[in-house]
Amino acid sequence: MSLLLDVNGLTMRFGGLVAVDHVDLAVKHRQVVSIIGPNGAGKTTVFNCLSGFYIPTDGSVVFNGEQVAGMKDFQISRKGLVRTFQHVRLFSKMTVIENMLVAQHRHLKTDLISGLFKTAAYRRQEQEAMDRAVYWLREMDLLEFANREAGNLAYGQQRRLEIARCMVTQPELLLLDEPAAGLNPNETKELDELIVRLRDEHEISVLLIEHDMKLVMGISDHIYVIAQGAPLANGTPDEVKNNPDVIKAYLGEE
């Protein structure tokens, strides 16, 4: 099976600082892949490079057989590679349903004339967008809050809404940046189930940055370990768990 995401020699330099140093990643279809590493290892910088927020200094990022390194952020996300953020970034003054509609902007008829005169095609598309939004809100158990302001939701719900907002753009690969940060054990368990469901039922791949080892070890098909910007190890959860280099990086030397 061909790779969905194939990253080779990804390097990001800020002046003299090498934040990411020749990182390789591979994500297959319908796989959950995790990136772990100590704080400041450059995990989020990798995400920023993949999603186009930074233009990588060197290396290739091939998504679905297409080179995306150097493309603009919005272009990459339109190809089906969508990310979330370490800190929740919702449109907090807008309602939940409006958050879901903004995410579908590019799927909608946005020209002036059809909108001004509410043509049939315009109304149909608005209805479809609404239906898609409702579908994902129901999947995420958020439907009852549809007309609430997003900023007024509880933290766990905001996290879920952020994922729902990504899903409504119909991505193939979801990049989740510490989705369990700030969640209680119960919510983390729900998140675990959710990610598995996304992979198995909705057939998307997930690339995950996470510090919660229980979550990571439980759901990952493959794990990459990064330390100080450079790749340290990779393999299945069991391989990584027993790798002496990884233990050293996390716990220090004896």
Added chain:
Amino acid sequence: MMRKRFYNAIFASGIGFILTCMMVGISLNTEGTTLKVEGASAAQWTWIGIGISLVFLSQLFAGQVDAFLGAVPKPQLSKLLPEEGKRAMLKPWLLAALLVVMLVWPFMVSRGSVDLATLTLIYIMLGLGLNIVVGLAGLLDLGFVAFYAVGAYTYALLSQYFGMSFWACLPLSAGLAALFGFLLGFPVLRLRGDYLAIVTLGFGEIIRILLNNWTSVTGGPSGISGIAKPSLFGLEFTRRAKEEGATTFHEFFGIDYSSSYKVIFLYLIAVILVCFVIYVINRLMRMPIGRAWEALREDEIACRSLGLNRTMIKLSAFTIGASTAGFAGAFFSARQGFISPESFIFIESAIILAIVVLGGMGSQVGVILAAIVMTILPELAREFSEYRMLLFGLLMVVMMRWRPEGLVPMKRPHLELKT
């Protein structure tokens, strides 16, 4: 506490005193070829004294005044108005009634009032246009008057050189202003807030200076005069038809000639244009593009991650705002019959921006109210015309102190999911 307030009061009245002395206390008068510095008269000094003591006292007792104002029961507007459901039913009727009043009213009042109302409508158009850019898309534009000028000069020049009619030029003016907005916006909208403000400020000046110096085409500082007035399906509003064989309005209907027909006609065009602009903006706010503006204002990074092209979205706001100014400009030159670069100075941009800020950014009703206040108040207070800018500044300070969100704060139409 009291001591701190006392120092505060001393400080405030001291600053006030210095400023008033400079602005009011000293005046420069020309006497022959020399300048002579003159102090204010005794009466003026009395007034200055009263003013300064007022500042002192109000600062000293600021706490008490605030407490007093807080104790005054605020009228509960929501209780005075009918219920939510009833309001929705009443709204179309109220709007229809308002429109009828707007259409009938000019036939009963003086020519001057109608003329002033037309001017107000121009400012409403400009305010609504800038409101798209500043209020909805959150882009600070200090050179909005440039697009107004482009619209005005488009009609003036096309009418002057090619004899084109107002109605043909109206969309052209809007289109050309939009094109200018697009061309300026394309490189500039990557900049963030403050930088954008400076570039637009510069652009406004460039347009004005260009119009001032390109004498061979625009007539330079002396402007363009004798711009044709709009006609009603080819009927002119002059005493005698300009061209052989053409009919004028009063001949066609067999009534006596009166110059007020023309004024009323212009007013009615302005009403129609404003209604058109309001309709378009109302739709825009509920369209995907309106949602995208709001989202972009809230969190640009999230927008980018969701595949929204921020440059195009900002550009659309800029372009649509500019085209509204183009509309207003074409109408302005048709109404005046004479335009010069003098009409498009920076102060105009500032006034339009003030209308948007005073009204409440993003709020249509607020902008309309503020435009009315800003054009009618100076006319009512003619005797204070020297102090116009001073009062203007005072109004801004007072507004920012007590109602920073504007006269009528924006209430965005939320989309509701019906279950």
